[in-house]
Amino acid sequence: MNIPLVDLKAQYQSIKSEIDAAMQDVISKTAFIGGPYLASFESGFAEFCGVGHCIGVGNGTDALFIALKTLGVGIGDEVITVANSFIATSEAITQTGAKVVFTDIDPVTYNIDVNQLENKITAKTKAIVPVHLYGQPADMEPIRVLAKMHNLYVVGDAAQAHGAMYHGKPISTLADFTCYSFYPGKNLGAYGDGGAMVTDNPEWAAKARMFANHGRAKKYDHDFEGVNSRLDGLQAAILSAKLNHLDEWTEARRRNAYLYNEFLKNAAVITPKEMEDIRAVYHLYVVRVRDGHREKYQEHLKAAGISTGVHYPISLPYLNAYNYLGHTENDFPEALKASREIVSLPMFAELNAGQIEYIASIIGQFEM
Numbered sequence: 001m002n003i004p005l006v007d008l009k010a011q012y013q014s015i016k017s018e019i020d021a022a023m024q025d026v027i028s029k030t031a032f033i034g035g036p037y038l039a040s041f042e043s044g045f046a047e048f049c050g051v052g053h054c055i056g057v058g059n060g061t062d063a064l065f066i067a068l069k070t071l072g073v074g075i076g077d078e079v080i081t082v083a084n085s086f087i088a089t090s091e092a093i094t095q096t097g098a099k100v101v102f103t104d105i106d107p108v109t110y111n112i113d114v115n116q117l118e119n120k121i122t123a124k125t126k127a128i129v130p131v132h133l134y135g136q137p138a139d140m141e142p143i144r145v146l147a148k149m150h151n152l153y154v155v156g157d158a159a160q161a162h163g164a165m166y167h168g169k170p171i172s173t174l175a176d177f178t179c180y181s182f183y184p185g186k187n188l189g190a191y192g193d194g195g196a197m198v199t200d201n202p203e204w205a206a207k208a209r210m211f212a213n214h215g216r217a218k219k220y221d222h223d224f225e226g227v228n229s230r231l232d233g234l235q236a237a238i239l240s241a242k243l244n245h246l247d248e249w250t251e252a253r254r255r256n257a258y259l260y261n262e263f264l265k266n267a268a269v270i271t272p273k274e275m276e277d278i279r280a281v282y283h284l285y286v287v288r289v290r291d292g293h294r295e296k297y298q299e300h301l302k303a304a305g306i307s308t309g310v311h312y313p314i315s316l317p318y319l320n321a322y323n324y325l326g327h328t329e330n331d332f333p334e335a336l337k338a339s340r341e342i343v344s345l346p347m348f349a350e351l352n353a354g355q356i357e358y359i360a361s362i363i364g365q366f367e368m
C-alpha cells in the first residue's frame, strides 16, 4: 500500500467539476487580476475567519511581511517569534529591517513557550509573531496579556491553521493581523502560490491592500512604495470552491488524528497533545520518536510504502541563515531536541481508517 504524506490528487478528484467550472468562469471573463472572484473570496474568507477584512496576496510569506510593514515594523525594531517554524516566518520579520528574536518551544505543543516570552521583551520590541504550528493554536491568552502590557502588536502566522479555534474563538480574532498561506499542500490550498492576511482594523486593511499593490491610491497615483503581491483571480475562484468544503475536510483531519492516537496508543512513539479548549486543525500529524532512531523509523515506513516528513529538521536559530545571531545549542534546547525526534505521518482529509490502521501497524512492528 502506497500512502503519500498529502494527496492533492484525491482532493481534486472529489471536487473536480466545481474546480473546473470555477476556472472556466474566470477564464471566460478574463478576471485574472483583482475583479469579482478575488473580492468574493476575500469576503468569504474574512467571514470564515470571523473578522472584517481579508486581503489576498501572492503567498503567505508576503502576507506576514506586509502585515508587519503595515504596522510600522522596521529598522531598529525587534520582533519575537518561535524557534521551530518554516523560515518564511523569520524571513518576513528580517525583510522589514527588524531583528528577529527567537524563543524556545513548549516541548508538548511544539509552539512558542509563553513562559519564556517576557524575558525576550526589550525596549525595542515591537511585535510578537506566534506560529500556530501543525494546526494547533499558540497559547494566545498569555501572549495577548503580555502584548497589551508592553504595547506590542501580535501578528499570527496561521499558514498551517485555517479554521483553528482557541477558547471558543477563531484564532484570527485574537491578533492584530493573522496571515495565511494557500500553498497547495496547506489545509486550504490554491493551485499555485497564494496567501492572505486578515484583520478587524479597517485602516490597517486599507493600508495593507495598498502596500500589496505598489502603494497605489488610484491608477498611476501612488501614496508610497509598496510591492506587487496579489492573489490571482484564478486562485481566488479555486479557493472559493474549496472554502465550501474546508470545515468538512478539517473534521476529517481531526477524526484521522484521533484514529492515529487510538491506533498508536501502545506504540513507542509520543502522539500529539491538544491543549484544552482549542480546535486544532492538524495540518500535520507529528509524532516523536527516541533520539537517534528517526532515520530508521522513516526507512522502515518507507519500505512499507508510507511517506513521512520532518517539520523541521533544523530549528530556525540553527540554520546557516542565522549564524550571524551566534546562537549555541543551549539557547533553544527544546527546539533542538524536538528537531531530532519529530516525524510527520501522512495526514489529509481523504486518508481513511484502514490506511491509518496500516500505518500504525507498521510503526508497531518497529521495535527498538
Ligand SMILES: *Cc1c(COP(=O)(O)O)cnc(C)c1O
Pocket (backbone or CB within 6 Å): 059, 060, 061, 062, 085, 086, 088, 089, 131, 157, 159, 160, 180, 181, 182, 183, 193, 194, 195
Ligand atoms: C507555508 C508557511 C509559510 C509561508 O507560506 P508561503 O505561502 O509558502 O509563502 C509561513 N509560515 C509557515 C508556518 C508555513 O508553514
